[in-house]
Amino acid sequence: xxxxxxxxxxxxxxxxxxxxxxxxxxxxxxxxxxxxxxxxxxxxxxxxxxxxxxxxxxxxxxxxxxxxxxxxxxxxxxxxxxxxxxxxxxxxxxxxxxxxxxxxxxxxxxxxxxxxxxxxxxxxxxxxxxxxxxxxxxxxxxxxxxxxxxxxxxxxxxxxxxxxxxxxxxxxxxxxxxxxxxxxxxxxxxxxxxxxxxxxxxxxxxxxxxxxxxxxxxxxxxxxxxxxxxxxxxxxxxxxxxxxxxxxxxxxxxxxxxxxxxxxxxxxxxxxxxxxxxx
Amino acid sequence: xxxxxxxxxxxxxxxxxxxxxxxxxxxxxxxxxxxxxxxxxxxxxxxxxxxxxxxxxxxxxxxxxxxxxxxxxxxxxxxxxxxxxxxxxxxxxxxxxxxxxxxxxxxxxxxxxxxxxxxxxxxxxxxxxxxxxxxxxxxxxxxxxxxxxxxxxxxxxxxxxxxxxxxxxxxxxxxxxxxxxxxxxxxxxxxxxxxxxxxxxxxxxxxxxxxxxxxxxxxxxxxxxxxxxxxxxxxxxxxxxxxxxxxxxxxxxxxxxxxxxxxxxxxxxxxxxxxxxxxxxxxxxxxxxxxxxxxxxxxxxxxxxxxxxxxxxxxxxxxxxxxxxxxxxxxxxxxxxxxx
Numbered sequence: 336x337x338x339x340x341x342x343x344x345x346x347x348x349x350x351x352x353x354x355x356x357x358x359x360x361x362x363x364x365x366x367x368x369x370x371x372x373x374x375x376x377x378x379x380x381x382x383x384x385x386x387x388x389x390x391x392x393x394x395x396x397x398x399x400x401x402x403x404x405x406x407x408x409x410x411x412x413x414x415x416x417x418x419x420x421x422x423x424x425x426x427x428x429x430x431x432x433x434x435x436x437x438x439x440x441x442x443x444x445x446x447x448x449x450x451x452x453x454x455x456x457x458x459x460x461x462x463x464x465x466x467x468x469x470x471x472x473x474x475x476x477x478x479x480x481x482x483x484x485x486x487x488x489x490x491x492x493x494x495x496x497x498x499x500x501x502x503x504x505x506x507x508x509x510x511x512x513x514x515x516x517x518x519x520x521x522x523x524x525x526x527x528x529x530x531x532x533x534x535x536x537x538x539x540x541x542x543x544x545x546x547x548x549x550x551x552x553x554x555x556x557x558x559x560x561x562x563x564x565x566x567x568x569x570x571x572x573x574x575x576x577x578x579x580x581x582x583x584x585x586x587x588x589x590x591x592x593x594x595x596x597x598x599x600x601x602x603x604x605x606x607x608x609x610x611x612x613x614x
Numbered sequence: 615x616x617x618x619x620x621x622x623x624x625x626x627x628x629x630x631x632x633x634x635x636x637x638x639x640x641x642x643x644x645x646x647x648x649x650x651x652x653x654x655x656x657x658x659x660x661x662x663x664x665x666x667x668x669x670x671x672x673x674x675x676x677x678x679x680x681x682x683x684x685x686x687x688x689x690x691x692x693x694x695x696x697x698x699x700x701x702x703x704x705x706x707x708x709x710x711x712x713x714x715x716x717x718x719x720x721x722x723x724x725x726x727x728x729x730x731x732x733x734x735x736x737x738x739x740x741x742x743x744x745x746x747x748x749x750x751x752x753x754x755x756x757x758x759x760x761x762x763x764x765x766x767x768x769x770x771x772x773x774x775x776x777x778x779x780x781x782x783x784x785x786x787x788x789x790x791x792x793x794x795x796x797x798x799x800x801x802x803x804x805x806x807x808x809x810x811x812x813x814x815x816x817x818x819x820x821x822x823x824x825x826x827x828x829x830x831x832x833x834x835x836x837x838x839x840x841x842x843x844x845x846x847x848x849x850x851x852x853x854x855x856x857x858x859x860x861x862x863x864x865x866x867x868x869x870x871x872x873x874x875x876x877x878x879x880x881x882x883x884x885x886x887x888x889x890x891x892x893x894x895x896x897x898x899x900x901x902x903x904x905x906x907x908x909x910x911x912x913x914x915x916x917x918x919x920x921x922x923x924x925x926x927x928x929x930x931x932x933x934x935x936x937x938x939x940x941x942x943x944x945x946x947x948x949x950x951x952x953x954x
Contacts, residue, residue, distance in 0.1 A: 338718050338721070339718060339719050341718075342714070342715050342718030342719060343715070343719075345715075346704065346707065346711075346715050349706065349707060349711065350704075350706045350707075353706050353747075354706065432701075432702075432705070433698060433700050433701060433702035434702060434703075434704050436668070436698065436702055437698070437702035437703070437704075437763070438719070439668060440666060440668060440691060440696045440698075441691060441716065441719040441720055442688050442691045442692045442719065442720065442721070443719045444688075612667055612668055612669055612670045612687060613663075613668065613669050613670065614670050
């Protein structure tokens with residue numbers, strides 16, 4: 336079991352490493368948001384023009400020093416969605432090119448076939464999330480709006496950020512694997528995934544200031560998995576931010592874990608069904 | 615000798631009515647090479663998919679290497695090797711990595727993996743390309759890699775499902791040479807499906823001819839040819855309207871065993887065909903039937919196929935059972951929608 340799981344995971348990781356264009360595509364959307372949306376959507380300029388505006392802005396973005404800082408932490412979470420999307424698509428292509436059939440003809444269990452893809456899919460976004468944060472920091476040094484980290488990041492904080500990205504990736508990798516094992520045509524897959532992607536982003540707190548959301552929207556956004564992960568990142572990057580949130584990072588990580596567990600159960604059921612002998 | 619494969623009444627029906635495999639029974643001895651010969655859509659791949667635990671049957675039983683296929687699919691997969699008709703190797707991995715992955719999944723003892731892979735790469739002449747991504751491989755190299763992946767765990771029974779599809783004759787001959795060497799070395803039982811008659815003739819100890827999901831004849835290639843009872847002279851009347859008259863005349867020629875009309879020609883079964891040809895031509899002449907052509911064929915599996923199925927051996931232009939099942943499903947869905 337361990338041997339087949341590690342052999343299959345190695346295969347998935349080799350495949351990711353040998354197809355860097357997938358990683359570039361995964362980064363494309365978050366980077367466009369950073370370079371265009373984040374630069375043009377300058378709430379700071381608006382706040383500076385009114386008395387008490389700056390204090391109101393900081394309260395609205397829950398202790399982050401600037402809107403861009405708040406927003407770039409959101410993009411570091413969103414990259415988990417754009418990166419795991421390919422893990423589901425790979426299932427579809429593996430089915431088309433016979434690789435899935437070849438694996439089904441070996442004694443490998445459905446659990447390892449699913450598990451290897453889930454592991455590879457959850458490792459891959461960690462680097463990308465830090466790349467997004469790094470790029471956001473760099474932008475500040477280039478005279479553009481950039482990320483300002485105002486808290487001193489502790490080892491525990493770094494681990495919490497990694498966990499937030501990994502668990503969010505586990506959740507979305509499970510969701511996209513569930514879809515990949517169920518849908519057979521690439522075009523249908525991408526249609527379904529796009530119908531999920533944007534609504535999930537737009538109902539999260541990755542983009543909008545918390546203060547501008549109507550109460551009903553806050554209720555939706557507060558349980559959105561991207562919000563949960565992004566909150567963990569924000570609480571660790573911005574000094575005093577925890578005072579603006581009802582809970583500490585551990586609670587949000589637990590909530591995220593609940594989401595991930597539910598998606599994993601759904602995905603494993605669908606994967607096992609897809610990999611069982613055809614009726 | 616015990617049977618390596620024992621199949622009883624195996625059937626697969628799609629959508630409740632399309633019979634892809636219609637109750638086949640056969641047994642393959644250990645060490646034997648057994649061929650399923652039939653046109654596209656005859657049910658060959660469906661049978662292999664069921665025997666390798668990839669497809670659940672509608673009815674019937676199959677024992678492979680002493681294990682009930684449908685009761686214990688995991689054990690079966692460990693004991694058998696399977697080479698698919700399409701390429702299934704991982705194009706993002708090298709040949710060696712493909713083999714390493716297969717070795718791990720089949721549980722080949724770790725100590726033996728490197729040696730076994732090197733040995734197979736050498737034997738199948740892909741050693742030079744072992745560390746190249748398989749997307750750079752030629753068709754023949756891919757096929758040989760598929761074979762290597764299929765036998766990395768030294769299976770007791772090897773299933774080859776149209777393994778040489780799309781290869782040129784030289785590539786096909788090379789592929790079968792490797793299979794024969796491996797058989798000699800390991801004493802593997804081989805179950806092969808093909809629609810290349812000369813392959814079945816050259817490789818198989820016994821053959822089953824399958825058509826429309828039924829086995830229509832079984833035997834060794836020479837037994838099947840003997841059953842034809844001799845040579846076949848094909849006579850083509852210049853005027854197809856006179857075929858019936860020619861048939862009557864030909865049937866009366868001494869030495870003729872049978873005359874059957876087929877697609878505007880007459881197949882005359884006889885012994886010592888070359889001596890009989892002048893007499894057959896003379897008989898037609900006397901009956902007033904002009905001839906457009908005469909040909910003599912020694913018995914071949916082509917003739918065997920024609921004899922047992924009533925059709926020339928060629929790729930079916932019609933739909934396969936799977937195509938029909940899919941089409942039927944679509945029609946049923948459309949019908950359901952229109953009624954709602």
